[in-house]
Amino acid sequence: MSDRALRDWWEELLQVHEFAHYRDYAEDLTRREVDFLVQALGLSGSETILDLACGGGRHSLELARRGFTVVGLDAAAPVLAHARARATEEGLSVSFVLGDMRALPADFAGRFDAILVMNSSIGFFDDATNTAVIAGCAGALAPTGRLLLQCINPYQISAYLQSFRNGWYTVGPGFVLREASFEPRNAVLSLSYRYLDAAQGLDVAHPGDSIRLYGFPELAALLRGAGLHPVSAFGDAVLPPEPFGEQSQWQVIVAVRDRTVDVGNADSD
Numbered sequence: 001m002s003d004r005a006l007r008d009w010w011e012e013l014l015q016v017h018e019f020a021h022y023r024d025y026a027e028d029l030t031r032r033e034v035d036f037l038v039q040a041l042g043l044s045g046s047e048t049i050l051d052l053a054c055g056g057g058r059h060s061l062e063l064a065r066r067g068f069t070v071v072g073l074d075a076a077a078p079v080l081a082h083a084r085a086r087a088t089e090e091g092l093s094v095s096f097v098l099g100d101m102r103a104l105p106a107d108f109a110g111r112f113d114a115i116l117v118m119n120s121s122i123g124f125f126d127d128a129t130n131t132a133v134i135a136g137c138a139g140a141l142a143p144t145g146r147l148l149l150q151c152i153n154p155y156q157i158s159a160y161l162q163s164f165r166n167g168w169y170t171v172g173p174g175f176v177l178r179e180a181s182f183e184p185r186n187a188v189l190s191l192s193y194r195y196l197d198a199a200q201g202l203d204v205a206h207p208g209d210s211i212r213l214y215g216f217p218e219l220a221a222l223l224r225g226a227g228l229h230p231v232s233a234f235g236d237a238v239l240p241p242e243p244f245g246e247q248s249q250w251q252v253i254v255a256v257r258d259r260t261v262d263v264g265n266a267d268s269d
Contacts, residue, residue, distance in 0.1 A: 003207055010206050011076035013195060015055040018171045026058065032238045034062040037116065039241070040234065040254055041146050043068070047113035050140060052101050053121035057083030057094065064092040071095045071112075073104070101133055108140040115141060118150045118237070123189075123212040130212060131222055138226040141257045147228055150237050152189065153251045154213035157182045160249045173197055187213045216244070216251055228255040 001009070019026040037043070037059070045067050051060040054072030056079045063070045064087065072094060074080055080096045087094045099105060102125065115137050122130055137147050152160055165180045174197030182189050193206035214222070220230050234241055235248030244251055 006204075006207055008076045008078050009204070010193065010195075011055070011074075012078040012082070013171060013176075014193075015076070015079045016082045018176075019056060019058065021171050029238075030058045030062050033118075034059060034066070036234075036237050036239050036241070037063075037148065038066070039239065040232065040237075040252070041114050041148060043114065048111065050108070050112040050115045052115055052117045052137065053119075054083065054096070055079050057086065057096060059116060059118065060094050060096070061086055061090070061092060064094045065090070069093075071097060071108075073097045073099045073101065075100050101136070102129060104136045104140055110140070110142050112140050113142055113145050115145070115147045117148070120151045120189075120211050120213070122149060122151060123214065124209065125212075127212065130214075131225065134222050134228070135226045138228050138257055141228075143258050145257050146231075147223070147255045147257075148252065149219065149223075149255070150250060150252045151219065152211075152213050153248050154182075154187050154215055156247065156249045157189070157213065159247070171195070173199055174202060182213075187215075189213055216253070219251070219253060223253070223255045228257055230255045 048069040049063055049071070051057070051063070051070060051072040054060050054074045057072050060070045060072035060083065072080070072083060074096075075098070077098055080098055083094070083096050087096070097105065101121070117137065122133060125133065141147060161180055161182065164178070166178065168175050168177050174195055177194040177196070179192045180189060189211045191209045191211070195202060195204045216233065223230055230253050232254045233244035234252040235244045236242045236250050237252050242248070
């Protein structure tokens with residue numbers, strides 16, 4: 001199996017089958033997160049939204065249910081096929097695009113009122129590439145459009161890993177072993193997985209992921225360098241709004257294009 005095929009297999013397992021296994025929890029979480037997104041981004045219902053690294057499309061689909069025009073982009077074909085099937089099943093109009101967040105399609109330029117980058121999806125590359133991804137997001141936003149980043153807070157990585165670091169859990173007929181570690185010298189979270197299904201004789205190892213975690217000052221500098229200005233920061237992506245503070249395991253930043261804002265005075269609610 002090629003590296004791309006192996007990653008697609010894992011994306012389908014974690015983005016489709018895992019959410020199906022924990023469907024009630026996942027759907028409740030998705031509704032709560034979209035409630036937050038609507039409020040944090042000040043959405044009125046008429047906006048065009050890009051869900052970058054959309055995975056199985058859970059946020060895209062919920063936004064479409066609420067009447068938004070949504071485009072979801074992801075590099076994994078199997079999860080996009082699942083998302084398209086869900087959209088067709090529900091009669092939803094969502095455009096799911098197979099693509100790479102490092103090279104957005106030319107017709108995305110200036111097209112979106114809001115862009116979502118959830119679950120630390122911004123950190124999967126080296127610093128130069130992550131910077132270029134932010135710049136690409138800025139280029140895809142309409143003037144005064146807003147970008148929302150949800151990233152793990154590296155200053156609270158120990159608390160985050162207490163419930164996430166290592167362990168087995170059930171997915172479908174098999175079991176997933178997740179192992180995670182953080183290297184503070186380069187602020188990289190390393191993740192590996194193994195899937196076992198004795199009945200089918202499956203023992204599949206994940207190729208591994210490394211996620212560069214950025215503190216708020218670094219993220220603010222990346223955003224400003226792309227012409228985006230942070231206007232608010234939250235400690236989680238659910239309601240009621242949680243201020244971003246010392247104990248926050250997440251940092252959720254809203255930044256606006258072409259608008260001057262003093263980051264030091266950015267709102268936190």
